[in-house]
Amino acid sequence: MSDGPLSDLRVIELGNIVAGPFASSILADMGADVIKVERPGTGDIIRGSGETGEAMFGALNRNKRSVVLDLKDDDERADLIGLLRDADVFIENLGRGTPDRIGIGYETLSEVNPELVYLSIKGFQPGPYGDRAGMDVVAEAMSGLMGVTGEPGRQPVRVGTSIADMGAALYGVIGVLLALRERSTTGEGQRVDATLYESASHWMGYWLSYADRTGRDPEKLGASHPSWGLYDIFETDPEEWVFVGVTSERHWPALCRVLEAEDLLADERFDTATKRRERKTELRRTVAESIADWDREKLIAALEAERVPVAPVNQPSDLIDDEGLLAADLLTEYTSPADGESAQTVLAPVIGERFEPTQRLDPPALGEHTDAVLDEVVDDAADADD
Incomplete structure (x- = not known):
């Protein structure tokens, strides 16, 4: 379908808001054919979240095709399983237990497609926190990240972007690429788990070491760092x-x-x-x-x-037409499906000697590609029978 180091991969994303969509957007920018499966009527819930939601949807869902399926319907859930039968990667950030409840858990899908790499993004790894609701600010708070963010003597604050969501997505993509590497020798897919809390905690690792060594927590850092005067x-x-x-x-x-x-x-x-x-x-x-x-x-x-x-x-507006991002060919423009207006964003900054990210598709309208994608499944099945 496209050029890029991952152009031979088909990725099915069943994601909402940031974590799942951000993970698949990295793969999409590197050429993967990403099919975003959305619920009827509303789609990804960030679509209906005002101006910021429209911007988030556009930035995180470029280079994808949208398919609408009602997974409560047996026939439409079968359509999803049909998509997954020949897919390489499945990405979901649904609530814990939801995939198994609706019949698309890893055990079920691995029987349908033993080569499938299944990325599940949750708030926490299984354990004492496993059933808690996971969201970005929860992970920032529990990991200690929020505790060191802000000005001394003032209340803690969250980071100015969805950093724990994006961190979990990044670790998830690393896991997917490792699983694909292993699949090339074993022929078998596997489940990959990525979580917000543990990702943010990993980033706080040296502060944990500091607290353990000294018996003290660092004060809120503001824009400073205690290692330097x-x-x-x-x-x-x-x-x-x-x-x-x-x-x-x-x-x-x-x-x-x-x-x-x-x-x-x-x-x-x-x-x-x-x-x-x-x-x-x-x-x-x-x-x-x-x-x-x-x-x-x-x-x-x-x-x-x-x-x-x-x-x-800088403010975010200072990055519009930023000369450094332009020189690196990382600024891209897309047309929003919400209002037809254009906007800029930043491609995944993964650049090699023989590869770079690309912008190919505008963010999709809800269900824009449903018929075309499902027709492809029928054609692929017919080819397999032949």
Whole structure:
């Protein structure tokens, strides 16, 4: 159907909102034929969730075809099983127990198609939390991620995107590719489990080690990090924000030169990394005063020239037509099925010497490809009989 390293794969996705659709979108961007199975009337529930829902659906469901099936209906559930008979990968992020209850659990489908790789994305692995409702913010809260996110002295906050959902999807895709690799030698598929809580916990692994070693939890990090004395965001003129990081002994004198702060460079309170880390609050206040009158773009240019880590604190709108994403060929445009308007998003950043992600299909209207896909199943069955 398409070019790409996964163009020989057929993926059936029965997913909603973020985790399942994000996993299949990565495979789709790399060429897989992804068929999204949706419920009649509403489809993926994110379709009906306002402006943000429309944007989420479009960004996560490009390069897919939509088929509407009522899985409570025996004939239409049989149509799904017909699709899965010759599929390579099945992805679902339904509630725990739902696939088995409606007759599409792994044990059932592996008998239909022994080569099927079955990715199941849930909130938690089986165990004491296994039956809890899984969602992104639950995983962020329980993993400790939310506990270190936000400003010291203020309430915890969630990350500004669905990071636990996407993390589970990424681990799920890694698992799928490993299962496909093993299938190439054994001829057998397998079940792959990916979960939000355990994925977020893996990302918190070094903070868990810190707490275990020291008996202390880190304070909320804000934009800083306790390993470095100067590693934070600063306000410039007029009311714009910039990140500056001093992580080596070379960065410190370079920063002082740019700020024309020879007195700061000579200050014995800050002349080593250890001293800067021990006096980070005082140091930040002093540097903030020097940065406050700078134009942000001029400061960034000056620090980049000295190879000091620096970055503007962008808004999502700043990524529209971003020169770096354009240079990497990762910005793509699609037409929304909700209103026919175009929008930009970012392709999966998986780039090799002989492969790259591609944009081929706009996000589908609900059930747009039902007849065509089911006709393909009939044709494939006829070919098999011949």
